[in-house]
Amino acid sequence: MSSDDQQPDAAESRRTTVWGFLFRDKLPLEKETCWFILVNVLDFFASYQLFRRPGFGEANPLAKWFIDGWGLMKGMLAYKLGLVAFVCVVVQLIALRSVPAARRVLYFGILVVAGVVAYSLTLLWRAGG
Secondary structure: OOHHHOOOOHHHHHHHHHHHHHHHOOOOOHHHHHHHHHHHHHHHHHHHHHHOOOOOOOOOHHHHHHHHHHOHHHHHHHHHHHHHHHHHHHHHHHHHHOHHHHHHHHHHHHHHHHHHHHHHHHHHHHOOO
């Protein structure tokens, strides 16, 4: 039996699967990930509109650190992009083991951020648009 006929070891097989999963194959949960990104973009715009008004500020200390250090637009964008990218990567890693579990994580994130957007829009409406 030649070396070409031998089965790859488990580690090499796993690397090939991860590589294909990340760069060649269609990613799982593309629709859910797009919804997650969309609600986060809506959160960014609603938060930006709120923070431009007197009396509104960021309650999250980590997000506040970014905003204080880099300014409203750049700080919010850096924080939000970093957070969304982190969640998307973690969800794809979870999907390697269990797509249903990864889907539940994304659905939870979508619901939480959509709730924040609804609350922000309510505050904007009460503040006069």
